Amino acid sequence: MSRTVVNRVLLGVVGAVLLGAGVLVLAGGLDLYRRLGVHPPEWWPLTSPDQPVVSTRSRERWVASAWWWPTVIGGLAVLVAGTAWWLLAQLRRSGLSSIAVPTPGVSGLRLRVGARALEEAMESGTVVLPEVERAGVRLVRAPGHPRLRGAVRLRPGGDPAALVEHFEDGPRADACGSLRLPALPAELRIRVLQAAPAEPRHGRRGRRGRRQSRVE
Structure with missing residues (x-):
């Protein structure tokens, strides 16, 4: 498997995970669980529009630290920039669409x-x-x-x-x-390519012996 294929597979997996997380958050924000009669488990991150994505306990635990917001914002910015660069690198064609042919002695002609x-x-x-x-x-x-x-x-x-x-x-x-x-x-x-391995002789003899026994 080539490096390009591996990169595209990994990019697809990351995109699928982010899409799934976004769908879960959207379902909670639109109150789809209650409307559809679905009862998610207690540890589910977001089940209703009134429930925050990050719990109050978690916010109070980390927000008091001075390094919290710079770290979160910087990490998200690096993640978004890296993902965008990775996506553009996969979409960019490494091959050429055309090649110029020299035209010696002919001015003004591009072929x-x-x-x-x-x-x-x-x-x-x-x-x-x-x-x-x-x-x-x-x-x-x-x-x-x-x-x-x-x-x-x-x-x-x-x-x-x-x-x-x-x-x-x-x-x-x-x-x-x-x-x-x-x-x-x-x-x-x-x-x-490698040649297919030869069939063992004893296997062929065994099959011939079985066929002969059935004929008899």
Whole structure:
């Protein structure tokens, strides 16, 4: 599981917890428990509009301390700022939407190629190998120049060295030539699937023996 997926799952869990807490507070503030005939337990934080979220005993215990309000306000501010930054970081696209193509000798012309079109072309050029089961390519931002990130899954017995050579001489070279780029750095992650374990002979003999006994 990638870091992006983990971050989004954690963000979803935190959002679900905050949403559930907000629904509970709203239900108490709107007096829905009494209207619906629901009897929450005694330790429930908020059951009616007249009941405060923080009990009087808790307020009197901590409010007298000089550090209470600065700590609460500062902690909530840090929590809100951190959550907002985390959310924006997940929504921000790390990949490129398009890539500029040099046009030497032609002034006033700006040519851009869609990143997804380039990614699909490189994926199609990678999966032509018989040993490749799945390939994914993404164009991402990098300081000074774009960079390719590829993930390829090979079938059992696949040759990673042959795949790298094919990727360098095929899809990557074609992309550099078509886009007139001097270089297009790439990071290629290769995963070779393991072959299924062979079935034990004694198991096959046992099944054959059972089948023979039934036939007889």
